[in-house]
Amino acid sequence: MSTEPGSGPDSEPGSGPGSGPHTWDAIVCGAGVAGLATARALDLAGLRVLLLEKRRVPAPVAKGEVLQPSSVRILRDWGVLPMLLRRGAVPLGQLMIRDAHGRRLMLFDYRTIPGDDRQLYSLDYPEILAALRESLGEGVESWPGALVEEPIRDGGRVSGVRVSWRGRTRELAAPLVVAADGRSSRLRRSAGIETTSTEYPHRLLSFDIDVEGVPAAAPEVTTYLTGQGLRLAYPLPGRRMRLYAQVSPDALRGAGREHLERWCRELLDGTPALRPLEERLEGSLGSRQLLNLWRFTASVLAVPGLALVGEAAHCVHPMAAQGMNTAIADAEALARCLADRGFADRGFAARPSATAADRALEAYQAERSAWVRHMDRMSHDATRMITQLSRPGQAIGRRVLRRMDGNPRLRYQATYNMAGLGIRPFTALDRLHQLGLPDPRARRVPDWA
Structure with a gap:
C-alpha cells in the first residue's frame, strides 16, 4: 500500500469536479474497520483507491473486538484471516447467556451452523485495523491526517470530496466516494441523508483485565443477565479479558478511587460468577472506558x-456483536455490486464510469x-431483553431465553441470525413458542436449513 500521493501533493490538475481523467476510481473516507475493509474489497476488485484518514494513529478504544462467522468467512476470502491469527486472535466456539451465578440460560452454539467457519474470534480493535491495513495492496493510496470537509458535486451527483491535508485544501474527484467516517459522518449529513438517532438510557463501562493465573474460563463470549443489568465478558490475547458492565449515565461521574472500588465490590456481589476476578478487576480500574x-x-x-458503510450508515448496541461485522459485510456487498454492474475493471484498460457506479449503488441500496x-x-430486541432492569421484565427475559434454549429449532435459528449468515426473523408463532406455547417442531432443524 502506498502511503503518499503517487503524483505528489502539487500534481493534481485532474482532480477537480468534471475535469479530465480521475486519479482514483474510489475515494474511501475513514480508516476504521469499515473504511479499511472497503479499501481491501475494492483493491481486490482491481480498483485504484484513495484512503483518507483523519487520525494518524488509531484511538485505543474498546470496540469491535468480536468477529462473527460471516466476517471470518469474508476475511478468509480476502486473505486477512492469517494476519489476524498471527496477531493472536482467540477462537471462541459459542456465545452463552448465563444468570448472575453462571448458570446457563441460553447457548448460541456456533459449532452447529453450516459452512467451514463455525466459530467467533476475539482480538483487540487496533490489531484488527493493523491486519486489514497490512492486507492492502499497491492499488490503495493512503493519506494520513487528511480531514474530509464536505462532498463536492457535479450537478446533483457526488463527484469527489474537499479535503484539508498538509496545510492545503484540495478538491479530489472520483466516480465513487465511500463514507466510512463514523456515526457523526460529515459526508452523510452534507449529502442530506437523514437519520433518527436514539441514545440508550444506559452506558457500558469497559475494563481490560489481566487474568494470568486465574483459572481459564470457557472459550466463549459470555453475557451475564443480572439484577444490575448486562455483564459481558470474553477472552483477549495474552491472558486478558474484556469485561463490559452496564451502568446508568451518571453512576460514576466524578468518582474517586474509593467510590470505584466500592462499585467493583457491588458488581461482584451482584454477579457471583465473576468473583474470581475481584483483585484483577480493581487492578484494572485504570483501563476503564465509558x-x-x-x-x-x-x-x-x-x-x-x-x-x-459501517457506522456512517447504521449503529447498533454492542451487546449482540453486530456493528463491526455488519460493516465488513457492507464492504463485501459494495465491491460485489460494483463488479456485477461493470464498475470494476481489473485490466485498467477503460476506467470505471459514473454511470456504472450509480447502477452499482442502486444495487447496493437494494x-x-x-x-x-x-x-x-x-x-435492539436482544439488547432490550438483556439490559432490562425491572423485575417483571427480567423474569420475562429469563423465561424467553430458557424456552428458546430448550427448543433446538428456535435456538438454531437464533444462532444462524447471530452468526450473520442470513435473515431469518422469528414469526409471531415463534414468539408465542418463546413464551411457552408448545412447539411440535421443536426437535426439527428448520425447513429452510
Whole structure:
C-alpha cells in the first residue's frame, strides 16, 4: 500500500469536479474497520483507491473486538484471516447467556451452523485495523491526517470530496466516494441523508483485565443477565479479558478511587460468577472506558456517487456483536455490486464510469437495506431483553431465553441470525413458542436449513 500521493501533493490538475481523467476510481473516507475493509474489497476488485484518514494513529478504544462467522468467512476470502491469527486472535466456539451465578440460560452454539467457519474470534480493535491495513495492496493510496470537509458535486451527483491535508485544501474527484467516517459522518449529513438517532438510557463501562493465573474460563463470549443489568465478558490475547458492565449515565461521574472500588465490590456481589476476578478487576480500574450507546439506520445507504458503510450508515448496541461485522459485510456487498454492474475493471484498460457506479449503488441500496434493518431489529430486541432492569421484565427475559434454549429449532435459528449468515426473523408463532406455547417442531432443524 502506498502511503503518499503517487503524483505528489502539487500534481493534481485532474482532480477537480468534471475535469479530465480521475486519479482514483474510489475515494474511501475513514480508516476504521469499515473504511479499511472497503479499501481491501475494492483493491481486490482491481480498483485504484484513495484512503483518507483523519487520525494518524488509531484511538485505543474498546470496540469491535468480536468477529462473527460471516466476517471470518469474508476475511478468509480476502486473505486477512492469517494476519489476524498471527496477531493472536482467540477462537471462541459459542456465545452463552448465563444468570448472575453462571448458570446457563441460553447457548448460541456456533459449532452447529453450516459452512467451514463455525466459530467467533476475539482480538483487540487496533490489531484488527493493523491486519486489514497490512492486507492492502499497491492499488490503495493512503493519506494520513487528511480531514474530509464536505462532498463536492457535479450537478446533483457526488463527484469527489474537499479535503484539508498538509496545510492545503484540495478538491479530489472520483466516480465513487465511500463514507466510512463514523456515526457523526460529515459526508452523510452534507449529502442530506437523514437519520433518527436514539441514545440508550444506559452506558457500558469497559475494563481490560489481566487474568494470568486465574483459572481459564470457557472459550466463549459470555453475557451475564443480572439484577444490575448486562455483564459481558470474553477472552483477549495474552491472558486478558474484556469485561463490559452496564451502568446508568451518571453512576460514576466524578468518582474517586474509593467510590470505584466500592462499585467493583457491588458488581461482584451482584454477579457471583465473576468473583474470581475481584483483585484483577480493581487492578484494572485504570483501563476503564465509558461508552455512550446509540441506535440508528440511515434513511438510505447510497445516493448518486456516494455509498455509506459501517457506522456512517447504521449503529447498533454492542451487546449482540453486530456493528463491526455488519460493516465488513457492507464492504463485501459494495465491491460485489460494483463488479456485477461493470464498475470494476481489473485490466485498467477503460476506467470505471459514473454511470456504472450509480447502477452499482442502486444495487447496493437494494441489497443492504433489508439486511441492515434486520440487524438493527435483532440487536435492539436482544439488547432490550438483556439490559432490562425491572423485575417483571427480567423474569420475562429469563423465561424467553430458557424456552428458546430448550427448543433446538428456535435456538438454531437464533444462532444462524447471530452468526450473520442470513435473515431469518422469528414469526409471531415463534414468539408465542418463546413464551411457552408448545412447539411440535421443536426437535426439527428448520425447513429452510
